[in-house]
Amino acid sequence: MISLKNIHKSYHTDSTSLHVLKGIDLDIEPGEFVSIMGSSGSGKSTLLNVLGILDNYDEGSYHLNGRIIGPMNETKAAALRNEMIGFVFQSFNLISFKNAMENVALPLYYQKVNRKQRNRIAMEYLERLGLKEWAHHHPSELSGGQKQRVAIARALISGAKLILADEPTGALDSQTSYEVMEILKEINRQGITILIVTHEHDIAAMTSRIIRLNDGVIAENIRNGDVQKIKNLSFASNP
Numbered sequence: 001m002i003s004l005k006n007i008h009k010s011y012h013t014d015s016t017s018l019h020v021l022k023g024i025d026l027d028i029e030p031g032e033f034v035s036i037m038g039s040s041g042s043g044k045s046t047l048l049n050v051l052g053i054l055d056n057y058d059e060g061s062y063h064l065n066g067r068i069i070g071p072m073n074e075t076k077a078a079a080l081r082n083e084m085i086g087f088v089f090q091s092f093n094l095i096s097f098k099n100a101m102e103n104v105a106l107p108l109y110y111q112k113v114n115r116k117q118r119n120r121i122a123m124e125y126l127e128r129l130g131l132k133e134w135a136h137h138h139p140s141e142l143s144g145g146q147k148q149r150v151a152i153a154r155a156l157i158s159g160a161k162l163i164l165a166d167e168p169t170g171a172l173d174s175q176t177s178y179e180v181m182e183i184l185k186e187i188n189r190q191g192i193t194i195l196i197v198t199h200e201h202d203i204a205a206m207t208s209r210i211i212r213l214n215d216g217v218i219a220e221n222i223r224n225g226d227v228q229k230i231k232n233l234s235f236a237s238n239p
Contacts, residue, residue, distance in 0.1 A: 001162065001193045002028035002051065007060035009046055020046045021057070022216035028195065030065075030161075033188040035204040036197045038213035044197045045166065047213065051195065052085055052164045053077045065161060082110050086155025090167035092147040094139040100126060100150045101135040107158040125153040129183065145176035152183060156192075163187065165196040169203055181206045 009021040020043050028034055038044050049055040050062065053069060054077075062069040064084065072080075086107075087093075094103045101122045108118035126135050129149045139147055148168060155163050165184070169177035181203060188194050196207065204210050212220035 001030040001032070001065055002026065003061075003063040004050075005061045007047075007050065007062065008058045009043075009050060009055070010058055020216050021050070024060070024216075024218060026211065026218060028193060030193055031188070031191050032209060033185065033194045033207045034196075034209045034211060035207040036195060036211045036213065037199065037201075037204055038219075041215075042213040043216045044213055048164055048166055048195070048197050051162075052087060053081050078110075082107055082158055084161055086158065086160035086163045088148070088151050088155050088163060088165035088168045090170040092139070092144075092151050092171075094147055094150060094154075096139055099136045099138050100131060100142065100146075103139070103150055104153045104157055106154060111158060121157060122153070125157050126150070129153050143176075144172050145179060148172065148176075148180050149183065152180070152187070156187065161193065163192055163194045165194065167198060168196055169198065169200065177203060178206075 004024050004026040007021050007024040007026075008019070010017055010019045012018075022043075024043075024047065036044050036047065046055070050057050051064075053064075053072075056071050069080075081087075095106070098106070101119055104125055105118040105122035108121060113121075123132065123135055126132050129152065131146060131149055131153070134142060134146060139150075142150065148171075163184070168184070169180055172180060177200070184194055184196070185206065194207075196203070198204050208223065210220070210222040211218055212222070
């Protein structure tokens, strides 16, 4: 599903240059459920942005589902994201003046699906996630857990093969966090590849593999309890 080889990414200003990703090699198989951890500044968000085709990389190669992902204009990048990738964010990123059904249906609007059909499909996804009766409520009328379930439905509706979730439980209490993770685990059991960025160890433990970043490199790769240390780095200061 994902193959990264020697990925580098730097950010430049007039006076400084910040080298964030420093040679990332990573392979994710179809259907994996992977969490990415690391301290602030370790490169987690930058890596997620590269994977989500939200940002270009400077050096290396990125293959997604057998397709090389290189520099492209925003129109092409947006079309590829809408075809392949669903996003779930800590802040939900719902549109406040649209109801739950309209928020979920939005990706289908960009696929030029007519309104009647996209609303029908959105209702099906809301029903799957236990939110049918909340379909006509706006985000301000929903709880945090309900908002995140709406966001998950929106991520799924376009038939995404990959879900990227940035701190999906960060704004939720513990019980709701576990409920959201159970939903993601069920989605993963249906064969969808999921990557989440999290700083919560109990949340990461619910995934099948943990990637730890430190200073722009992969320092630890944990799969089914088997720890593979890529570099001899300490994580004593990590959250």
